[in-house]
Amino acid sequence: MPLDVRQGPLLIEVKGGTVDKAEMKRRVCAEIDRRADLLIQVGQDIYHDPELGFKEHRTAKIAAEVLQSLDLSVQTGLAVTGVKTVVDCGSAGPTVAVLGELDSLLVPDHPAANPETGAAHCCGHNAQIATMLGAAVGLVGSGVLPSLSGRVAFFAVPAEEYVEIEYRNELRRQGVIEFLGGKSELIARGAFDDVDMAMMVHGASAQSLKGKAGVSASNNGFVGKQARFIGKAAHAGGAPDKGINALYAAHVALAAINAQRETFRDEDAIRVHPIITRGGDLVNVIPSDVRLESYVRGKTIEGIESASQKVDRALRAGALALGAKVEITTLPGYLPLINNRAMADAFKGNFLEFYPESEWEETGHRSGSTDMGDIAHIMPALHPYVGGFKGTAHGADWGIEDPEMAYILPAKLMAMTVIDLLADGATLAKEILDRDKPPMTKDEYLAFMRRIAREEVFDGASEE
Ligand SMILES: [Zn+2]
Ligand SMILES: [Zn+2]
Structure with a gap:
């Protein structure tokens, strides 16, 4: 499979700090468009080979190969399967992480389910890896990074779905993991220690999203x-x-x-x-x-x-x-998600470059859960939804409806939002970090999680 994204000439080098945000965004989007076929191919490849959480070895390898083809050095095996690279823009500033989740679900009657394991990508995480890599391709390949301040981390993260509890409990007993969710485990292992703020995009179908994109105020x-x-x-x-x-x-x-x-x-x-x-x-x-x-x-x-x-x-x-x-x-489990408003506004502003306001949806509180909530408790975080899918999330009828919207648009929106955060000496990112203090420190978070874990035996007979 041609995973090398260096093919073809790079766009014109950006001279440090002289290019405005609109021009940077234009170049980044052009670079993502130039590599769109590859990104869709990566997303489809993962779709057809789903792997459950903490077992996403092949998916992780694909993510690592694409990042390496951009001449980036990657860390692998973080919380079992996580893959991370951190790119320095060259001048001081905060670190923004762009995340993509590696894992699938277990829905054996899905048409693209793995016949042996029953695993199927019924939550669209295959697109998340493609869009995270797309943001990397856009930001690195376009040459805009020297005009930004700070660092960008591209991070494929394991085990968002909180499933196979027996299996993960066994990993816990063996000391392989401490927590059953991927992001909690990454936090515990220090993989977010050098990250100041984080974002990702989750796919959605018309069943859960009326417009083409949107953000919740919070999630359970x-x-x-x-x-x-x-x-x-x-x-x-x-x-x-x-x-x-x-x-x-x-x-x-x-x-x-x-x-x-x-x-x-x-x-x-x-x-x-x-x-x-x-x-x-x-x-x-x-x-x-x-x-x-x-x-x-x-x-x-x-x-x-x-x-x-x-x-x-x-x-x-x-x-x-x-x-x-x-x-x-x-x-x-997972902590409630609170989306950072300023990050959401930047993301929305970029969405409005492509679609009218009527296609954006503020969805209020959502009763589903994500371990992005754990990240949001220790740093400003953003978890918006973008369409492109059809059917029922976690259902057998789930699938990609519009590959461009599922695989390409979120890559552009995340890359453009990184530019908003880190341009002009990272003014916006610094403002957010100064103003929006997260509810917990990492140590408070870990102490809280460890306090939750408990076992009790109640003997009804002894009460007689
Ligand atoms: Zn899910
Ligand atoms: Zn999901």
Whole structure:
């Protein structure tokens, strides 16, 4: 596959600081257009070979090869599969990171699913890698970087989807990772220590976005919850009185969780959506090992913690009612996302170079979650949506509708936004960093995440 992006002549060298922002943006967009076929090919290649989080070895290799073909030196294997390069513009200033997520989902009935693993790119992250690389191709290949101040990091990041919890817990036990989400793990390993602000673009279809692009004010965060009800097996027909029914304990717990719903405040946007992952083993045996999994999502950390305590209470209630035991595990998930307004305004301004205002959508609060929320808690961050996709996110009908919009436009918009941030001595980036202090330091963030992780055993029988 021709991954070398040096083919053809570079555009005219920009003499330090003499070219205005509009001209820089024009050159960057021209360079991205010149390499559009390659970028679409990279996006499609990844689409047809999806890999789940912390396993994205081939996808990471593609990202590294494209960056290396720009004569950039890359770091690989960050939080297992992350790939990063930092380009110095030559004069002092903040570091802006452009991110792309490497991982896919598990949707076996998707037409492009991997027949062996069932992995499929039903969240559009394949486009994110193409657009991150597109921003690199544009900014590096056009020669505008010497006119900017600071540094630009291009960063392919692992494991955004919070899935395969059992597998990741095993990696955690082996000490390979500490956190189940890619960006949390990268933060813990210091991979964001040299980054001051970060941006990415997430794909969207008409089902979630009315216009062609937009940004939310915020997104929900969540904690992960696992519960294992331990009862006592007995003959279901001959001696049910000798057993303790763990399935009924879970059933009571689910009813108790549902009874909490009217106490969830609208403004906290709580979402609790438990599933039973093990419901019993044989129909003539009283179930003695029943497992339940859930997220507890909310708009604020306080809201999530309050709902999480109610869920714990409900889980204990199930165990208490039946005299069963319950092991409750709470896992750190993702923090709520807060999009930086000034970065969003710059991004929107660039979008308006291509489309009218009516195609831009301010989507308010969204109840889905992303680990970009974790980044947003320690630095100004931007996570807008751009269309180009069709169907249901995380569904079997998800796909690319408009390759130009999915793969090329976001690359231009991110590169143009980097120019806004770092031009004129990085005036805008410095203003944002001075004014918009993130809610936490890295150390406070890690302490918070480590405090969330806990295990509890409640014995309903001992309460009798
Ligand atoms: Zn997703
Ligand atoms: Zn996604």
